[in-house]
Amino acid sequence: MELKRxxxxxxxxxxxxxxxxxxILKGARQVGKSFVIEHFAKHNNINIHKINFQSxxxxxxxFDGNQDANTILTKIEYFLDTSIDIDNDLLFFDEIQEYPKAINSLKFLQEEKPELKVIAAGSYLGIMKNQESFPVGKVEYLSMFPLTFEEFLQAIDKKLYDFYNTIDVDNMKVIDTFFHQKLLDKFYLYLAIGGMPEVVLSFIEHVKDNSLYETLNIVRKKQEQxxxxxKSDFSKHAGIVNSSHILNVFEAISIQLSKADYEETNKFKFTGVIPNQKGYDRIVGPLTWLSKARLAIQSFIISDTKQPLKAEVQKNKFKVFMHDIGLLNAELSTPIHSLLNIKSSLGSYKGYIIENFIACELFSITDKHLFTWTRGKSEIEFIFEKKTHLIPIEAKSSDKSRKAKSLLSFIKRYNPTYAYKFTAQNYGNKNGFETIPLYLIGKIFKERKY
Structure with missing residues (x-):
């Protein structure tokens, strides 16, 4: 089955x-980069010529020796026993990080054959560490992420996805109760499965012949794999010594999230992450590695909203989230039945799951670090920059009405044009902010006209 991305x-x-x-297609491993490129070519009737440098x-x-684009293409044609149509075909270099000289060849192909479609995919860290051969200014980038909730919904329930598409985010109103509940059910299912393509496909394949719980247990094993x-890949690009530190930091992300207070996650703590080492300076290297590998999402804590927000950042104050909500729950061994009944089963721990979900959705839109606002006892989980607007986002897991004290405090101080509380509740608009169902966060920021 093909997943539409x-x-x-x-x-x-x-x-x-x-x-x-x-x-160069950027993205964490296993997010489906190769699959997407090949299916893109297939559905656009583009002839693809692929070299996988790993196999x-x-x-x-x-690519040995000093050579021009014509020579490189002639050798590729011979190697693949094919002819390349410069104006129409696609040349695809997969796992390109395995050979630096192939990375360097992108420079010659850009300068001498700009009409040729060339895509490279592989470990972004592996590509970037070859600084001497990297063709600076001669390539462009496109980022790829795990499936968002919208993509997940399209894959598993086309009819419900069609209804989802009819929701007009520029003229929001209360969503039909029947469909609101159906969308919430699929949202809770997404929290268990996440957006890794291999995991989603496994669910689709097995749910036909198994109960939902049996299928999700199969899915959990795929997530654990x-x-x-x-984890086994850390040492490949980071070295044996550094890989142990990277593993410590990676595992600390989920552990620290799970220790969150009721509805908000805490600042990432450095003590005890790497044995016998303390302080930000000790973890910044491994954390940067994970961030560049797109396995970690950072949200920097700020106390003011002067733009650019980057100017307000203190580098050692931030939260950290995992890149996929399904893998977060697998890493923590969160009981699957709890995720499907999240309203009652997870108690005080469900807040961080919702916050991590929102971080993933926002990261897939911005492809940048996120921001969290705190002042005194008030905290806004995320501040989203959209054109000239700074939009406060409060995240609540409950479907019961709660006073949004922090959001009201932010509104009183800054008077934003838009302010959102994302929750399991249906749509509402009062007190200067909109209450919006969690499953609409991607749609609100991608489709609403600001």
Whole structure:
């Protein structure tokens, strides 16, 4: 089965450029980069020529020596026993980090064959560490993430997705109670499964012949396998010594989140993360590695809203979230039945799950670090920059009405044009902010006209 991804449109826009640069597709491992490129070519009737540098190491010889684009393409044609149509075909270098000289060849292809569509994918860290061979200014980037809730919904329930598409976020009103509950059910299911393509496909495959709980137990095993593959991959690009520190920091993310207070996560604490080492300076390297590998999402804590928000950042004050909500719950061994009945089963621990979900959705939109606002006892989980607007986002897991004290405090101080409380409640608009169902967060920020 094919998963429809929003990135297809961005690939189409890139492919239509006259003087395009080779495209490097960024993303954590296992988010489906290779799958997307091949299916993009298939559905657009583009002839694709692929070299996988991990499985086809004899292709290394193609790029040895000083050579121009014509020579490189001639060797590729011979190697693949094919002919490349410069104006129409796609050249795809997969796992390109395995051979630095192939990375360097992107420079010559851009300068001499700008009409040729060239895409490279692989470990972003592996690509970037080859600084001597990296073609600075000769490539462009496109980021890829795990499936968002919207993409997940489209994959598992097309009819409900069609209704979801009819929701007009510029003219919001109370959503039909029947569909609101159905969308919440799928949202809770997404918290258990997450957006890793292999995991989503496993769910779709097995749910046909098994009960929901049996299927989710199969899915959990797939998630655990993915986590193990990440951890075993740390040493490949970071070295044996550093990999142990990276593992410590990676595992600390979920542990610290699970120790959160009722409805808000805490600042990331440095003490005890790496044995016998204290302070920000000791964890900044491994954390930066995880952030660049797109396995960690940072939200920097600020106390004012002067733009640019980056100017308000103190580098050692931040929260950290995992890149996929399903993997977070697998890492913590969160009981699957609790996720499907999150309103009553998880008690005081469900807040951090909702907050991590929102972090993933926002990161897939911005592709940048996030921001959290605190002042005194008030905290706004996220501040979202949209054009000239700074939009406060309060996240609540409950479907019961609660006073949004922090949000009201922020509104009184800054008087924002937009202010949102995302919750399991249906839509509402009063006291200067909108209450919006959690499943609409991606739609609100992508489709609403600001």
């Amino acid at each position: 929003n990135i297809y449109q961005e690939l189409t826009n890139w492919s239509k450029k006259k003087n395009k640069k080779p495209l 086809q190491k004899d292709a290394f010889y193609i 993915l986590l193990e593959s990440y």
